[in-house]
Amino acid sequence: MKYSNREQAVLLLADGTIFYGKSIGITGTTFGEVCYNTGMTGYQEIFTDPSYYGQIMVASNAHIGNYGTNAEEIEADKVMIAGLVCKNFSFNHSRVNSEEGLKDYFERQNLVAISDVDTRALVSYIRDNGAMNAAICTDGTSIEELKAKLQEVPDMKGLELSSKVSTKEPYFIGNPDAKYKIAALDLGIKKNILRNLASRDCYIKVYPYDATYEQLKSFNPDGYFLSNGPGDPDPLIVPQETARQILEKNEPVFGICLGHQVLALANGIPTYKMFNGHRGINHPVKNILTGEGEITSQNHGFAVVREALEAHPDFEITHEHVNDGTVAGMRMKSKNCFSVQYHPEASPGPHDATYLFDQFIANIEKAKTAY
CATH class of the missing domain: 3.50.30.20 (Carbamoyl-phosphate synthase small subunit, N-terminal domain)
Incomplete structure (x- = not known):
């Protein structure tokens, strides 16, 4: 042809x-x-x-x-x-x-x-x-x-797009008899994220982007997941409030990409639009906690303001992008909360960061033990 x-x-x-x-x-x-x-x-x-x-x-x-x-x-x-x-x-x-x-x-x-x-x-x-x-x-x-x-096309800065891609109704993924129950906020979630959670004995209920904490809590989950997604995180007022309430209860939460940015905004840490985003499957990240390097899959045009994150007394940077020093991961000192700016589900991409799903499960286990 x-x-x-x-x-x-x-x-x-x-x-x-x-x-x-x-x-x-x-x-x-x-x-x-x-x-x-x-x-x-x-x-x-x-x-x-x-x-x-x-x-x-x-x-x-x-x-x-x-x-x-x-x-x-x-x-x-x-x-x-x-x-x-x-x-x-x-x-x-x-x-x-x-x-x-x-x-x-x-x-x-x-x-x-x-x-x-x-x-x-x-x-x-x-x-x-x-x-x-x-x-x-x-x-x-x-x-x-x-x-x-x-000239009539709106700029990406200030543009809320999660509502365009999120599920309209909740749905379930995985085995109902699985060991762990996860409430996932769909800001633009990828199927392979759900596969990674399900493969770790999780039963996931996926909620629309504007679901409230009460709605997520009604599933009686063991942990909460805030997904990736498109657009500017700043207009996502309801997800930010949902994240705040999860943190107030100190329940296990894991965020990636847009979910990572929402967690920052929920704590008063601003984000900004990058001159050029990170998009590819070969982005180098340093794990500050271990000193090890990771090759990662990334897709984002916004990032967390590093100076504001460093000034927050309850946060620490866990990962940084080797090329430009931007924040690639963070965790809270007093809460069961961590997040990364990249895509650990590796679809497409390398598998260096899939351990983060195991870390989420470990955090859930710690929370169960504490109770």
């Missing part, structure tokens, strides 16, 4: 910069904050990660689509990215357990994608100029019209 006569397409950045490429064959226009992921594998998990909701993904790997798709390799039931930018899009795929080509997968969800872009130049440009909104157009809309529409 050849696509040599594909239509020209454009990527327009908010500052007016234009990158040209070709449509993969799906006509339309899409908008979102442009970001890039440095992972060499795991594109399907990336595309379905709710933390990427509303973002245009630039894949730094030179080949996308070459191993097709598989129904088992999804983090949500639909594609979450707003659009895809890549260098070489593979219309043919070869892998023993692939079920469908990536173009067919995108067509079912009408995802606009542009290929044949100089992604090395694009990633370098974003790194130098920061994350910004962008538009992909494959339908011939004029640049002037795209610029006008792009």
Whole structure:
């Protein structure tokens, strides 16, 4: 199957910069904050990660689509990215357990994608100029019209997106007879997080992002989990209050990514939008408590203000990003609470940090013993 006569397409950045490429064959226009992921594998998990909701993904790997798709390799039931930018899009795929080509997968969800872009130049440009909104157009809309529409796209800072991806009704995962019961607040939760908890003898009830402490407590859980998710954590007022009440009761709680940021905000520690976020599966993190290094999977555009965290008498930094010193993990001294900024479920990514799920279970056991 050849696509040599594909239509020209454009990527327009908010500052007016234009990158040209070709449509993969799906006509339309899409908008979102442009970001890039440095992972060499795991594109399907990336595309379905709710933390990427509303973002245009630039894949730094030179080949996308070459191993097709598989129904088992999804983090949500639909594609979450707003659009895809890549260098070489593979219309043919070869892998023993692939079920469908990536173009067919995108067509079912009408995802606009542009290929044949100089992604090395694009990633370098974003790194130098920061994350910004962008538009992909494959339908011939004029640049002037795209610029006008792009001005109406809201900035990611101040944008609440958990409500767009969270479950609408509670649901259960795991064995009802499991040893531990976990109440999980779905801010944009990934399926592999739930698999990791279930594999550790947990029965999980997943709640909508705006569930109250009373609602979570009604499950009589042994511990609480605050998930990853998209957007700015600052507008998440209800999750912050829910986190505060969990901490007041000193019940075991574990947060990752957006949940990590919510825990900080619940304690008066601010967050900020990064010039460029961390997105990839090879981010180096130092465990300050052990002195060991970890290679981690990360996906975030906001971070906890380190100076404010260091000044808080009840918090200590447990992990830091080796490249820039940003906060990668924290814990409370007087509460059964810890969190990390990265993705220990490793989907996609290395398995260096899966011990954090075991740490959560150990904290639950300690709490049971104390009672």
